[in-house]
Amino acid sequence: MKISVCIPMYNEKAVIANTAQELSRYMAEHFEDYEILFCSDGSQDGCDEIVKALELPCVQVISYQPNQGKGYAVRTAMLAAKGEIRMFTDADLAYGTEVIERVVNTFAEHPEADLVIGSRNLQKDGYEGYTFLRKLMSKVYIKVLCIAGGFRLSDSQCGCKAFSGEATEKIFSRCEVNRFAFDFEAILWAMKMNMKIVEMPVKIINHGESKVSVIKDTLRMLRDLRKMKKRIKNTKL
Numbered sequence: 001m002k003i004s005v006c007i008p009m010y011n012e013k014a015v016i017a018n019t020a021q022e023l024s025r026y027m028a029e030h031f032e033d034y035e036i037l038f039c040s041d042g043s044q045d046g047c048d049e050i051v052k053a054l055e056l057p058c059v060q061v062i063s064y065q066p067n068q069g070k071g072y073a074v075r076t077a078m079l080a081a082k083g084e085i086r087m088f089t090d091a092d093l094a095y096g097t098e099v100i101e102r103v104v105n106t107f108a109e110h111p112e113a114d115l116v117i118g119s120r121n122l123q124k125d126g127y128e129g130y131t132f133l134r135k136l137m138s139k140v141y142i143k144v145l146c147i148a149g150g151f152r153l154s155d156s157q158c159g160c161k162a163f164s165g166e167a168t169e170k171i172f173s174r175c176e177v178n179r180f181a182f183d184f185e186a187i188l189w190a191m192k193m194n195m196k197i198v199e200m201p202v203k204i205i206n207h208g209e210s211k212v213s214v215i216k217d218t219l220r221m222l223r224d225l226r227k228m229k230k231r232i233k234n235t236k237l
Contacts (some may be wrong), residue, residue: 002033003104004083008073009038009091013045018055019093024056026097031104034058041075042067071182075172087116087162095160096205103162108198114167114195117187118160122201124128137155153199157183160202167195174235182226188232 005023009016020038027034036056040048040063048063060075074088087103089095095118106116161183163171169191177185190197 001085002035003027003031003100004035004037004078004081004084004085004086005100006037006039006074006077006081006088007091008041008070008077008088008103009043009047010041010067010073011043011045012047012091013050015092016047017050019057019091020051020054020059022076023097024054024059026100027058030101032069034225035060035081035083037062037081039073039080040064041073043069047072069178069182070180071175071185072178074182075175078168078172081168082165084165085162086168087160090159092206094204094206095158095202097200099160102200103160106198107162107164110196110198112196113198114164115187115190115197116162117197117199118158118202119153119199120158120202120204122199123203151174151189158202161186169218171195176231177222177224177228179224181221181228184221184225185228185232189196192232193237 005027007019007023012019016038020036023036027036036059038048038051038059038061040061041062048061050114051059051061060080062080064076078086078088085104085107088102089099099118104114107113110116157180167190171186171189174189175182175185183220187197
């Protein structure tokens with residue numbers, strides 16, 4: 001079984017070499033058939049060239065200009081991937097590397113699953129290491145979006161999600177949202193198509209600086225949510 005790991009990146013020069021090397025070592029040690037796709041979302045700091053220069057096995061770098069948004073980068077990488085399981089996670093490996101094997105094992109335990117979604121709300125230590133304010137803001141942020149979006153799972157914004165190859169093609173070929181609301185859009189399409197979603201507990205291992213502006217990005221996501229809900233609801237499959 002081929003496993004694809006997709007890493008969206010935007011100006012990640014400070015961390016990307018370590019990420020690429022650590023991820024490459026982990027995948028080679030744990031999987032016989034795998035690929036790693038780094039997708040540079042209009043980066044200006046040369047992080048794509050850094051990854052290319054490492055010449056790591058089974059690593060592909062996708063680059064384009066100008067910057068389009070994390071959703072565009074994830075969609076591009078996921079549709080370029082060839083794995084029977086395709087997942088995306090953050091460029092700083094916020095959830096570590098061990099989470100990849102846990103995703104694969106969760107699919108094995110739930111052969112009916114189309115998606116495996118990481119959640120920080122399933123265990124007490126899911127937000128371990130967060131400051132009280134950041135934890136509060138994250139939970140409020142998720143709650144507001146869940147109410148507005150009709151999301152029934154416990155964590156919409158966890159940056160660790162995995163899809164079967166078939167689900168990837170069906171979902172991401174229909175997605176249009178380029179910014180942070182892309183997670184919601186993917187889930188709404190999965191719900192529309194009655195796909196099986198399994199949640200898996202995760203926690204942040206590496207605490208990088210958040211690129212989310214709570215007020216600005218929440219307002220933008222709410223606007224995107226209204227548009228996408230209407231579009232998905234009115235789409236005949």
